[in-house]
Amino acid sequence: MIAIIDYDAGNIKSVEKALHYLGEETVVTRDPQELLSADKVILPGVGSFGQAMENLNKYGLVPVIHEIVENGTPFLGICLGLQLLFESSEETPGVPGLGILKGKIVKIPPCEGLKIPHMGWNSLHLQNNGRLFRDIPEQSYVYFVHSYYLQAEEPEIVKAVADYSTCIHASVEKGNVFACQYHPEKSSSIGLKMLENFAKIGKEDA
Numbered sequence: 001m002i003a004i005i006d007y008d009a010g011n012i013k014s015v016e017k018a019l020h021y022l023g024e025e026t027v028v029t030r031d032p033q034e035l036l037s038a039d040k041v042i043l044p045g046v047g048s049f050g051q052a053m054e055n056l057n058k059y060g061l062v063p064v065i066h067e068i069v070e071n072g073t074p075f076l077g078i079c080l081g082l083q084l085l086f087e088s089s090e091e092t093p094g095v096p097g098l099g100i101l102k103g104k105i106v107k108i109p110p111c112e113g114l115k116i117p118h119m120g121w122n123s124l125h126l127q128n129n130g131r132l133f134r135d136i137p138e139q140s141y142v143y144f145v146h147s148y149y150l151q152a153e154e155p156e157i158v159k160a161v162a163d164y165s166t167c168i169h170a171s172v173e174k175g176n177v178f179a180c181q182y183h184p185e186k187s188s189s190i191g192l193k194m195l196e197n198f199a200k201i202g203k204e205d206a
Contacts, residue, residue, distance in 0.1 A: 002199065003038035004028045005065075007055040009080060010046035011183065018185035018192060024199050032064045040199065041068050045080030046145070049105065050092030052080055062098065069100055072176050074201045082150060082172070082179035091148050101174060102153035108146075111165035117147040122162045122182075130159025130173050131201060132180070132194045140190045142170075142182040150181060 002019055004012055006028045019026045027034055035041055043065070045052055056062050069075055077085045086097050089105035097105075108116050123139045144162070150169040152158050160171035160180075171180040178198060184191035 001038050002026045002040045002042060003035050004042045004044060005035065005061065006030045007045075007052070007059055007061055009044070009052045009055055011044050011079070011185065014183075014185045015042060015044045015078065018195055019199070022192060022196050022199060030059045030061060032060070035061075035064055035068060036071070038068075038073065040074040040076070040201070041065075042076045042078065043081035043084065044078045045084065047080060048091060049080065049083055049089040049097070049148070050095045052084055053092070053095050053097065056084070056098075065098060066100070069177055074176050074198065074205075075178065076198050077177075077179035078185070079146065079181060079183055082181050083148065085177065085179055086150065086152075089148060100177060101157065101172065101179075103151055103169075104153075105148045106151055108149050108168075109165050114165050116165075117145060118149075118164045118168075119145045122164055124160040124162055124170055124182075126160050128156055128159050130171060131205070132171060132173065132178055132197050133159060134197050136190060136193060136197075142180075142184065142187040142191060144170075144182045146181060 083105045085100045086103045121141045157172045157174040158169045162168045162170040184194045
């Protein structure tokens with residue numbers, strides 16, 4: 001069972017639909033017991049960092065997410081879900097993130113000829129043998145929608161980068177924690193393959 005965290009922040013239906021297409025059993029919930037008993041957990045998200053953290057706190061989900069991660073359950077953050085796993089964001093100064101991974105979220109720098117938000121397809125450069133990328137070709141295209149990007153503190157956790165005005169840390173993995181800035185559920189067959197790879201990861205692999 002894959003649990004999708006419901007905290008009023010976005011793209012839950014498309015994630016659920018993609019997992020159903022892959023034949024995965026899912027539950028959309030904010031119930032702590034359901035989340036803690038799930039085989040895997042996904043934190044999706046679109047919107048602002050500050051509002052999302054406010055919602056996670058309002059629903060009492062911050063300690064639950066920490067417990068899920070500490071229990072070794074495979075955990076995937078998508079888009080805003082990736083950003084929330086880190087310590088802070090320039091989007092909402094003074095609001096701490098979950099702090100599960102080390103790094104900060106910063107504004108994509110302006111660049112002539114490039115629009116912000118970064119919206120659309122972009123290729124990935126793969127590195128450091130990411131488990132989400134098993135059987136995924138180098139320079140595969142995925143779908144992004146964001147104005148802020150990750151600067152991870154630990155280079156070894158960065159498994160894919162994208163070039164858009166700057167070097168964007170597009171996907172990270174550390175232990176049982178996985179995250180991607182792009183939307184795998186909107187990234188055609190390549191994104192579905194990444195979700196399938198995540199679905200196949202067991203606690204013993206994480």
